[in-house]
Amino acid sequence: MDGGSQGPGLPETRSTCPYCGVGCGVLLRPNGAGGLAVRGDPAHPANYGRLCSKGSALGETVGLGHRLTAPRVHGVETGWDDALQLVADRFRETVAAHGPDAVAFYVSGQLLTEDYYVANKLMKGFIGSANIDTNSRLCMASSVAGHRRAFGTDTVPGTYEDLDAADLVVLVGSNLAWCHPVLHQRVMAAKQARGTRVVVIDPRRTASCDGADLHLAIAPGGDAALFNRLLCAIHAGGATDAAFLRHTEGFDAALAAARADRGETGLSEAEIAAFCRLWIGTERVVTVYSQGVNQSTSGTDKVNAILNCHLATGRIGRPGRGPFSVTGQPNAMGGREVGGLANMLACHLDLENADHRAAVRGFWRAPAMPDAPGLKAVDMFRAVGAGRVKALWIIHTNPAVSMPEADAVRDAIAGCDFVVVSDVTGATDTARLAHVLLPAAAWAEKDGTVTNSDRTISRQRAVLPAPGAARPDWAMLAEVGRRMGWTAAFDYAGPAEIFREYAALSGIAGRLGRDFDISGLSGLDDAGYDGLAPLRWPVTATREGGRFFADGAFFHEGGRARLVAVTSRAPAAQTSADHPFRLNTGRVRDQWHTMTRTGLSAKLSAHLAEPFLDIHPADAARLGLAAADLAEVTSAHGRAILRVRITDAVQPGQLFAPMHWTGETAPSGRIDALVAAATDPVSGQPESKAAVVSVRRMQAAWYGFAVSAGPIRPDCAYWALATTRQGTRAELAGREAPADWEAEARRLFDLPGADATSIIDTARGTARIALEEDGRLLAALFVSPAPVAVMRDYLAALPGTGAAGVLTGRPPKDMPDPGPVLCACFGVGINTIVAAIEARGLMSVDAVGAALEAGTNCGSCRPEIAALLARAPHREAAE
Known part of the structure; x- marks a missing residue:
């Protein structure tokens, strides 16, 4: 568990980053005063010590000022006993009066696997409804559905090592450089070391295009049409693998559908031909896909169009070959494995398979088990709005913001009879709508496991005490289960016991022919669980990790893969004169x-x-x-x-x-x-990347910028707050100007008695006001009839200082202005980089990194540095 004791302070503890599905290992060192030092774990196979900007800044996110520390019922703090008894009573009463489908859980990839398992067990096995879904429905449900149609189960065939071994990496609907930076740097390292070529398929030119050999600016929704064209080219070029195709079925129908597909790609024939030649002519090819594929009303078909090409060529399950879905959340995979989706059972078992249901029900000794899928996310909140779901428990997610048609979802939650929210903070759009708020332990305070995008199970370990009365999620769920009458089923002593039960159930799944089997871990004692090192499933008496499907053995009845006939479809919403x-x-x-x-x-x-x-x-x-x-x-x-x-x-x-x-x-x-809440008919995943809208200029009477050592309380048509090291900054705009700008500044910052210095020009519509106390700047407001032109990053650093000359909005001439931060990892500003390029004659991104460190950690700012180099006079940017 402990990773040594380098440097001062307490020993480091191995854990896992709580952000994306890369699943990076981290080394955590508490300072004994609530703070935390974070660095990448050089021994973890997902990242080998690398972290992105978000992971590197984890230590800045463990403060307690925002935390929910006690249960609240109708806004009033109460004890756990009263809060959980109310939850258990209301859920039990709702089921008794209206049936089990009148209740629902909406959970999250922020849960640990053990939490997820208990939630799924409680809802499906004991309440007796399948109305448990997850925000992963918004992320990778189409990938799950595509895997199941092609392979017979939700199996990720490859591993991260395939990115190292590939000769061609195709990024489809994935801005890997920004969304999974550690994996992108792995691809870039392979490009430098082995000459790996990179193709980006994306309507936008993103940071991932920097260093790519080809960018295909595909039309929104055109992915399936492009991969259908590739399947036709594979067949026409004699690139199918006849021996591997004997392990599949459906090729002829898939090819016929591809030939008949007239869908628009938005690409020229020359671009399509170049892509097909490159893909077909490269044996070691990995196709990485993400939300640009999944978040679509035809997302499942897009996934299967990609899988068809890999199956037709046998490029799957071998080093450097295969389709690869990269997930957006740290435990989206764990949620898939425990049956956190409304249409699945635990351990990749099928809810609609009677033998699978019987096996799980018997293992859990459960009183009830639904025989049909529950409500997927979009339908769940529609049912809440319609009054069919009367009791709702939302755990570690913010659907009032993140769901499509978010205003309607917010109103549905607000109108629900009984809403429970478990979270680390009460300051979210969703938490503010709850009848009962339950304080959850946060990352670095909770203990369990997560599974990353390549099936690696890693331990997350607690290194900080949970504040106040905060509890782990599994403990809350289990206590509600006990209070609802199922004492023995939810009598867990800790996450290790839950993990052992889950691993034992996976052995039953393995015997039923499923891929997910970690029964080799079912005998772990508490010490073994505490010390568990990262490992990739399956984990059985005879096998650990590795790739799937190179042997042609799949999980459909009969053991064959299925190529799926796909016809591309345009996005559900169509542009019009009103929404162009x-x-x-x-x-x-x-x-x-x-x-x-x-x-x-x-x-x-x-x-x-x-x-x-x-x-x-x-x-x-x-x-x-x-x-x-x-x-x-x-x-x-x-x-x-x-x-x-x-x-x-x-x-x-x-x-x-x-x-x-x-x-x-x-x-x-x-x-x-x-x-719009339009969804894929197979996966239920919403189409989040193809809304149709109109745009017009906002007619603002004034624009503002504000900085403060304390809170800022805007009351205007537009405002946006951001955290600074000295407090808060805000962008503001309004349709009508206040009559008294100094009075407005005092209200905005809640500083009625502060000393004020102001420069106000009513005729020009400008105002600059500084509020001070004992010569120390507390806050400042800058107003203009046009977007305010001041040095924002300089001003954001001034609250709490003497700040003479603050109303100029600019630093003194003898003080360099670093400009807006470009490299978040090392806090390097744009002006600093530009000045170094000009003064030192820097000619490459690597040279900038050597001089300033910018771009040398996660690398996600390298494209922006390259753009600055390209704009420098008489210079060419180079990697």
Whole structure:
């Protein structure tokens, strides 16, 4: 468990990063005062010591100021006994009055496997409903469905080592450089060492395109059409593997469908031909796909179109060959394994298979077991809104922000008879709607396991005490199970006991012909569990880890894989005169989900401090939009206000906006309020990357920028808050100007008695106000009729200092301004990099790294550094 005791302080403890599905190992060292030092674990096979900017900043996210530390019932703190008894009583009463399908759990890939297992067992085996679904439905449900159609079970065939061994890596709908930076650096290392070629298939030009050999700017929804074209080219070029195809069925039908497919790719014939030649001519090819494939009303078909090409060529299950789904959450895979989705049972068993149901029910000694899938996420919240689901437990997720048609989901939760929310904070859009709030232990405080994207099971270990009355999730769920009358089934002493039970159940699944079998771990004692090193499943008496399917053995009845006939489909929503733009949504480099963790880090908040809209220059010109304007974006379901970024990284008619901002951080930036809840008919996954919207310039009467050592309380049409090392910063805009700007500043910062210094020009519509106490700056507000032009990063560092000259908005001439942070890992600003390029004659990204460290950790800022080099006079950027 312990990783040695290098340096001062307590020993380091091996654990796992709580962000994406890469599953990086971390070494954690508490400082004894609530703080935490974090570094990558050189021994972990997922990352070998590397961390991205988010992982590197984990130590900044463990403060307790935002934490929920006691149960609350109707907003009033109470004890665990009263809170959990109320939960158990209300769920029991609802089931008795309305049946088991009147209750539901909506859970999360932030749960540990042991938590997930208990939740699934309680809902499916004892309450007797399959109404448990997870926010992973928004992430990888289409991949699960595609795997099951092709392989017979939800099996990831390959391993991360395939990225090292491949001669061609194709990224489809995956901005790997920003969303999974450690894996992207692994690909780039293979490119440098072995000449691995990289193709990016994405409507946008993303950071992943830097270093790629080919970028195919595919039309939204065109992935299946492209891979159907590839399947036709495979057959026409004689590249099928006849021996491997004997282990499959459905090739003729799949080929016929591919030949008949007339779907639009948005690519030229020359681009398609170049891609097909490269893919067919490279034996060792890995096709990595993510949300651009999954988050679609045809996501499952897109997955199967990719799988068809690998099956037809036998490029699966061998080193450097195979399809590879990369997941978005740390334990999305663990949730899949325990049956956290509404249409699955634990251990990859099938809910609709009578033998599987009987096996699980007998193992659990369960009183009830549903025989049909429960409500998937979108349908679940529709049922909540319609009053069919009357008691809802939401665990570690924020659906009032993250679900499509988020406004309707928020209203559905608000109208539900009984809502329980378990989380680490009460300050989320969803938590504010709960009748009962339960304080959960956070990452670094809880103990269990997670599974990453390549089937590696890693331990997450507690190194900090949980604050106040906070408890692990499994403990809350088990206690409710006991209070509902099932004492023996939920009488767990700790996560090790849960893990042993789960591992034993997987042995039954293995005997039923399933892939997921970790029965070799069912005998682990507590000490063995505590010391468990990362290992890849399956883990049985005869096998550990490895790849699947090279031997042609699959999990359908008869043992063959199935190629699926696919016909591409356009996105469900179509552009029109009222909604002429196609909106793509996704992540940014340094933030995570709805920012309840990353938003606490000043380092991570410095890169992109507010929600934005990427729009092509031609579209911006036609709409009269300038850079830094605010744009109103409207769909049939909602509205947002976003900062304009003009860029040719998006194509004409297409837009991009990030999905992280909430009612807590930027209420008008809740982008999923615009997204229609259209879903894939097989997987139930919503189409989050193809909404149709209109755009117009927001007619703001004033724009503002504010910094403060304390909280900022905006009350205007647009605002966005971000954490700084000195406090908070805010972007502001309003449709009407206040009559008294100094009075407004005092209200905004809640500083009625502070000393004020101001420069106000009513005729020009400008105001600059500094509020001080004993010569120390408390807050400052800058107002202009146009977007405010001040040195934001400089000003953000001033609260708490003497800050003479703050109202100039600029640093003194003798003080260098580093500019906006570009490298979050080392806090290096754009101006610092540009100055070094010019003064030192730096000619490459590596040279910038050697001089300033920028780009030398996770590497996700390297494309931006390359862009600065390219803009430098008389210089060419080079890797």
